[in-house]
Amino acid sequence: xxxxxxxxxxxxxxxxxxxxxxxxxxxxxxxxxxxxxxxxxxxxxxxxxxxxxxxxxxxxxxxxxxxxxxxxxxxxxxxxxxxxxxxxxxxxxxxxxxxxxxxxxxxxxxxxxxxxxxxxxxxxxxxxxxxxxxxxxxxxxxxxxxxxxxxxxxxxxxxxxxxxxxxxxxxxxxxxxxxxxxxxxxxxxx
Numbered sequence: 279x280x281x282x283x284x285x286x287x288x289x290x291x292x293x294x295x296x297x298x299x300x301x302x303x304x305x306x307x308x309x310x311x312x313x314x315x316x317x318x319x320x321x322x323x324x325x326x327x328x329x330x331x332x333x334x335x336x337x338x339x340x341x342x343x344x345x346x347x348x349x350x351x352x353x354x355x356x357x358x359x360x361x362x363x364x365x366x367x368x369x370x371x372x373x374x375x376x377x378x379x380x381x382x383x384x385x386x387x388x389x390x391x392x393x394x395x396x397x398x399x400x401x402x403x404x405x406x407x408x409x410x411x412x413x414x415x416x417x418x419x420x421x422x423x424x425x426x427x428x429x430x431x432x433x434x435x436x437x438x439x440x441x442x443x444x445x446x447x448x449x450x451x452x453x454x455x456x457x458x459x460x461x462x463x464x465x466x467x468x
Contacts, residue, residue: 289338291346299368301338301348308336308350312368322435323348323364323372346372371433384411384452384460395441397464399424401452406430410453413438413464416446424450440466 288302299312301323311320336350348364366372384401399411411424421443424436438450448464 287336289336291338291340293340293344294342299338299340299346301336301346301350303336308348308364310338310346310348310364310368310372312346314368319368321368321372324350324362344368348372366433370431384450384462386450386462386464395439395443397438397440399436399438399450400433401436401460402433403429403431403454407454408456409434410451410456411436412451412453414449414451416448421448 288300291299293299293312297313299310301308301310303309308323309320310323311318313319336348338349339347341347345365345367350362350364364372384399386397386399401409401411403409406429408426408428410426412420412426413422413424415421422438424438425434443466445467446465448466450462450464451458452460
């Protein structure tokens with residue numbers, strides 16, 4: 279597949295094993311799906327803003343190493359200022375090139391549906407590990423456990439719904455194999 283080909287609302291490419299890979303707009307997200315070992319896998323790549331809200335003009339190529347390369351626009355009409363690029367190995371997670379973690383282990387930001395009072399928590403595991411992401415209040419009391427399980431290496435996204443959380447300062451703590459790895463401060467205003 280040529281790296282210079284652009285699709286419309288969806289694009290299809292095949293890897294070296296003839297497994298299909300698709301980039302497409304779905305429910306206000308740019309999504310990426312691939313078939314591996316007879317099963318389909320899907321990942322949300324980026325929220326799509328615009329009027330109407332869509333991720334359009336997506337292009338997709340799979341290189342010799344199996345990395346997916348996705349180009350897309352965040353608006354319904356072609357606008358070079360909103361053209362973006364995402365890349366990565368399907369099994370390890372696709373990252374937006376212009377929005378990488380830049381060496382950080384954890385990043386927190388509002389999800390696309392801000393009205394749902396939901397924060398997206400994104401973190402990276404550099405090896406298989408037992409991961410725990412928990413939210414604490416200013417007094418050090420745990421108010422929510424977002425995830426606690428063993429995971430393979432890769433990039434992950436989890437969500438913390440905050441609609442029943444009072445105003446205040448909170449801390450999101452990432453522990454890997456029981457050891458402190460990173461913390462982020464969160465301020466919630468109702």
